[in-house]
Amino acid sequence: MRPPRPAEDDRPVLVLGPNPTPNGGMHLGHIAGPYLAGDVYARYQRARGRKVVFSTGTDDSQTFVVASARRLGVEPDELCRTSTELIREALTAIGISFDGFGPFDETYQATVQDYFRALHAAGKFRLRTVRMPYLERTGEFLVEGLVEGECPVCLATCRGGLCETCCHPNNFDELLNPRSTVDPSDIPTVRETTILVLPMEEYREQLTAYHEQWSSYWRPHLVQMVRDVLSRPLQDLPITYPLAWGMPAPFPETPGQVLNAWLELIPAGMYTSSYAAAQLGRRTTPGQLWLPEEDTRIVHFLGFDNAYFFALAHMALLMAHGQKYLRPEWVLTNEFYELESEKFSTSKRHVLSVQELLAELPRDPARLYLALTAPEYQRTTFSRTGLDKVTRERLVEPWNRLAEILGKFAANGADTVLPVSDTGRKRAATMLERFDFHYEMPNYSLNRCADLILTQIGRLGRLAESLEGRGPDCEPAAWGDLILQVRALLALSAPILIDLADTARQAGGFTGVLAPGAFEMDEVTAFAPPLLSLTASGG
Numbered sequence: 001m002r003p004p005r006p007a008e009d010d011r012p013v014l015v016l017g018p019n020p021t022p023n024g025g026m027h028l029g030h031i032a033g034p035y036l037a038g039d040v041y042a043r044y045q046r047a048r049g050r051k052v053v054f055s056t057g058t059d060d061s062q063t064f065v066v067a068s069a070r071r072l073g074v075e076p077d078e079l080c081r082t083s084t085e086l087i088r089e090a091l092t093a094i095g096i097s098f099d100g101f102g103p104f105d106e107t108y109q110a111t112v113q114d115y116f117r118a119l120h121a122a123g124k125f126r127l128r129t130v131r132m133p134y135l136e137r138t139g140e141f142l143v144e145g146l147v148e149g150e151c152p153v154c155l156a157t158c159r160g161g162l163c164e165t166c167c168h169p170n171n172f173d174e175l176l177n178p179r180s181t182v183d184p185s186d187i188p189t190v191r192e193t194t195i196l197v198l199p200m201e202e203y204r205e206q207l208t209a210y211h212e213q214w215s216s217y218w219r220p221h222l223v224q225m226v227r228d229v230l231s232r233p234l235q236d237l238p239i240t241y242p243l244a245w246g247m248p249a250p251f252p253e254t255p256g257q258v259l260n261a262w263l264e265l266i267p268a269g270m271y272t273s274s275y276a277a278a279q280l281g282r283r284t285t286p287g288q289l290w291l292p293e294e295d296t297r298i299v300h301f302l303g304f305d306n307a308y309f310f311a312l313a314h315m316a317l318l319m320a321h322g323q324k325y326l327r328p329e330w331v332l333t334n335e336f337y338e339l340e341s342e343k344f345s346t347s348k349r350h351v352l353s354v355q356e357l358l359a360e361l362p363r364d365p366a367r368l369y370l371a372l373t374a375p376e377y378q379r380t381t382f383s384r385t386g387l388d389k390v391t392r393e394r395l396v397e398p399w400n401r402l403a404e405i406l407g408k409f410a411a412n413g414a415d416t417v418l419p420v421s422d423t424g425r426k427r428a429a430t431m432l433e434r435f436d437f438h439y440e441m442p443n444y445s446l447n448r449c450a451d452l453i454l455t456q457i458g459r460l461g462r463l464a465e466s467l468e469g470r471g472p473d474c475e476p477a478a479w480g481d482l483i484l485q486v487r488a489l490l491a492l493s494a495p496i497l498i499d500l501a502d503t504a505r506q507a508g509g510f511t512g513v514l515a516p517g518a519f520e521m522d523e524v525t526a527f528a529p530p531l532l533s534l535t536a537s538g539g
Contacts, residue, residue: 100276
């Protein structure tokens with residue numbers, strides 16, 4: 001794999017959002033992490049003129065669906081259906097610009113099974129007899145979302161398979177004090193079963209080389225976790241489980257078993273990216289966009305709690321396929337986003353959904369605040385007081401003051417064409433350079449982009465106030481420089497302030513294209529920028 005290219009890399013970009021589990025709707029903790037980050041990144045890549053495919057789709061096979069359905073007293077299939085509708089509604093409402101949301105259908109299943117059939121045919125899996133938690137009362141094995149206990153590495157409470165605190169796996173009977181997540185008083189025994197596994201130790205050398213190549217560019221918590229896991233013997237990766245819910249495992253050695261749902265997600269990404277490409281007018285076979293001849297830049301956004309699977313387990317599976325598929329160049333993780341300094345919890349009614357927030361606030365201020373407080377390197381929190389203060393005092397009021405000054409200027413000199421000085425062009429070019437630094441890898445940061453938007457609004461607002469009351473015949477170049485920079489700011493903030501940008505674009509405020517030299521113009525026309533609001537439509 002080649003090392004990272006500079007920001008001028010114009011290869012097609014494949015952006016993957018995590019596959020949401022359809023065991024409920026979406027709250028702000030979900031959106032503030034990988035979904036908004038992936039959306040803003042995809043929007044910026046499109047603005048730079050690059051071909052982008054941004055996709056996801058639900059992860060119906062997860063045992064978390066079964067556990068949630070049992071607690072709610074509904075059938076898992078029904079929960080998947082209703083939750084998928086809520087998830088798609090939330091993503092659309094907040095403006096996540098997926099090119100395709102792949103359905104969980106027969107093509108999805110065929111893509112996943114073919115991915116694993118190829119590895120099975122190549123002899124990559126091994127039969128292992130292991131001990132797993134078993135519930136005598138129901139006669140079922142408990143794995144992943146069906147069982148919780150204490151992590152054998154960090155002792156935090158976690159679910160089976162993976163600890164979301166330290167991100168170490170806990171396979172088979174390693175979970176301490178296991179208990180049912182549906183009924184914690186239901187204590188399982190342990191029973192032997194024979195499953196297929198991938199021997200991860202066989203891929204240690206390749207995994208180490210891959211992560212040594214990329215560790216300088218990825219976020220430190222991910223790098224730390226990978227080094228920690230690689231410092232220990234790598235656990236066998238369960239390929240199949242003896243469960244009733246999930247995708248049937250197509251292997252003769254494990255009749256009646258299902259595939260490990262966590263391991264569907266890379267072939268699921270191959271399927272959803274192909275599905276999304278078809279929505280854009282290009283028909284491909286599932287997995288085609290992941291072939292080396294496509295020369296695609298693959299970028300994966302996900303929460304840190306899933307990082308073991310994507311940075312190690314999935315990488316080992318891709319490596320088991322040899323050189324058939326490209327591997328993600330960027331795996332961008334985020335930490336937990338809390339609500340008023342406490343973890344989002346549906347069961348404790350400590351939750352705020354996207355729909356609830358947008359019933360009170362337009363999505364541009366909501367997106368700006370979520371970007372500003374996104375948990376990129378450490379846990380951060382959603383604060384209603386913070387939201388109100390930031391969006392009012394740093395976004396809406398200063399922007400509207402700036403827009404009103406320019407609106408009055410445009411009204412007094414309609415269609416006035418103004419010169420732009422070399423200084424104005426340099427200022428706009430500096431803005432583009434600075435935003436590009438934070439919109440692109442390896443420095444991609446929602447926090448920095450959002451703060452940069454607010455900083456530029458404040459700066460340009462002060463410049464506008466210094467010119468207020470002067471007509472177009474007075475310092476025309478100063479007005480021209482200001483208008484050029486406002487146009488630049490509208491274009492550069494467009495991946496976050498999507499509705500403001502769309503309104504301004506329709507009014508001719510900017511073209512939406514961020515090609516090199518986009519702001520190298522000798523003159524501009526006065527215009528009235530649209531205003532921002534803190535009141536939701538219909539509110």
